[in-house]
Amino acid sequence: MDHARVAISTDVERARISRHLYGHFAEHLGRCIYGGFWVGEDSDLPHIDGIRADVVEALRRLEVPNLRWPGGCFADEYHWRDGIGPREDRPAMVNSHWGDVVEDNSFGTHEFMRLCELLGAAPYVNGNLGSGTVREMSEWLEYLTRADDSPMARLRRDNGRDEPWLVPFWGLGNEAWGCGGSMRPQAYADEARRYATFCKDHGGNTVSRIAAGGADDDLSWTRALMEAVACVNCQTSPDSPIFQGVSFHYYTYASQGINTESATEFSTTDYLRTMLRATGIERAIRAHVAVMDSYDPDGKVALVCDEWGTWWQPEPGTNPGFLHQQNTMRDALVAGVHFDAFHAHARRLRMANIAQTVNVLQAMLLTGDDGALVLTPTYHVFEMSKGHQDATSVESAVTAAPVIDVEGTPLGALSASASVKDGALLVSLSHLDPDDSLDVVLDVRGATITGTTARVLASGSLTAHNTAAEPHVVAPRELDVNVDGALVRVTMPPHSFATVHVTLDRD
CATH class of the missing domain: 3.20.20.80 (Glycosidases)
Known part of the structure; x- marks a missing residue:
């Protein structure tokens, strides 16, 4: 992985x-x-x-x-x-x-x-x-x-x-x-x-x-x-x-x-x-x-x-x-x-x-x-x-991630952004690798983590889509989160999108 x-x-x-x-x-x-x-x-x-x-x-x-x-x-x-x-x-x-x-x-x-x-x-x-x-x-x-x-x-x-x-x-x-x-x-x-x-x-x-x-x-x-x-x-x-x-x-x-x-x-x-x-x-x-x-x-x-x-x-x-x-x-x-x-x-x-x-x-x-x-x-x-x-965007940077070679052009496997509102942090993650899962660690600084939840949108194939006959082929589900101090860890399936909600204590 x-x-x-x-x-x-x-x-x-x-x-x-x-x-x-x-x-x-x-x-x-x-x-x-x-x-x-x-x-x-x-x-x-x-x-x-x-x-x-x-x-x-x-x-x-x-x-x-x-x-x-x-x-x-x-x-x-x-x-x-x-x-x-x-x-x-x-x-x-x-x-x-x-x-x-x-x-x-x-x-x-x-x-x-x-x-x-x-x-x-x-x-x-x-x-x-x-x-x-x-x-x-x-x-x-x-x-x-x-x-x-x-x-x-x-x-x-x-x-x-x-x-x-x-x-x-x-x-x-x-x-x-x-x-x-x-x-x-x-x-x-x-x-x-x-x-x-x-x-x-x-x-x-x-x-x-x-x-x-x-x-x-x-x-x-x-x-x-x-x-x-x-x-x-x-x-x-x-x-x-x-x-x-x-x-x-x-x-x-x-x-x-x-x-x-x-x-x-x-x-x-x-x-x-x-x-x-x-x-x-x-x-x-x-x-x-x-x-x-x-x-x-x-x-x-x-x-x-x-x-x-x-x-x-x-x-x-x-x-x-x-x-x-x-x-x-x-x-x-x-x-x-x-x-x-x-x-x-x-x-x-x-x-x-x-x-x-x-x-x-x-x-x-x-x-x-x-x-x-x-x-x-x-x-x-x-x-x-x-x-x-x-919300207010906050400083976030992908400090380490795989790079995919696309016909000689590099493509970062992970895209991310983060914002804060009402005492909570929301992080968006787009995992672009078509084949491999990705273990993602969020290093959250400037506040104490008091709670986390996450959801992921994933599918078995890149071409998966919803129809009237099968309306829930691609739908969000809960994603497991592991917290260790200031580190939040999630595992993203191939070609998936996730959001991580983190409640914060800034005192």
Whole structure:
């Protein structure tokens, strides 16, 4: 058996881990909205105002902090006025990005805000910069958040909602380098400044405006957007930024690129290549942070990763434009190493959104029209990790661990992170070796250990996944813990994810 050691200094505190790093994404794409969240008020399935009740119940257990909607690429062809008022009067549209299907707009602004209320999630609304207008985006924000007798507030009341909502996050378009308008960085930066100017704070609602940045480690977009914040001889500066966040997207695959490889049929080499790509998120974050720090050393502008996750081929027999994919133990470990990277950079990275919540890409849930509901391995990683939300990251380092050779590139066999909250330490461990178990020793410093528990997510094979017929193939179980003074020892199975909860006495 291999051995590893993690040194954890509970008294060396780093940044607060914003709960919004555990955000989600729901696009009008395939069966994420229709057949996932929304079944309609006439459905025979249990629902709350047309929203599927078991989906709400399952997601509430994750304590979803925010939900991004309506896209994605769909956001830049979505016109919000088409999704308000009586459903029978709403005009249809073509969803040209995802399956070329006709969208009837039965799920719109009011339905989304009701969903957020049911989940207890903060709305992250992505406005249409690509095919919309400044006025359209400005009026949507007024419609949602203004309390007085303004024209948009009156329209909202006419549609049945008296009180305004709180909308803390606002996206200024999406992927402007591609589906959001095929723009160049500087051109989009100018547009983002213009749109942000007219996205007003109304009443008690203060909105964080998030500019759409680049993909992976493309720093040209981050640089252009930070120059737009800190530009010389402008009216704004990092002390009062024109937008409050800069986003980037990062998808994980094995080697050939997104949407090219099977979600469930893959080799050990494919798995290891995937883990290399997943751990690369940390290098990408570090690069974006370095650019942002050079313009904004005080960290007033947040880095946001509002699309991340695995992107495999759609399941055979499904509409290829619906991006419906299965979810294995491999996907769970992708989530685990992403969270470790997010925790490490929580000073600047303050929001992230997995793509996507239901039935699409690296989903939490898979649903069937017959009422089936499947919790994926990724769901369990989110549930096991939720204690990190709004905790304080503490110094932790893997001081010894095996290294896996992946076609000449080294891959550490163990990824870890730790946080403290309410007198307890939570440690996350992702063991990436596909074949061997790992004896892990946690060297806990700065406090006395008074109790421990642990859970592990493991499976007999890398390709193991849950289905409606076998929903518990991959599920958490208790993990044995041995404590010897300041040392906590657990044995992790191959390709597994674990959390260790340690109660502390700092007196």
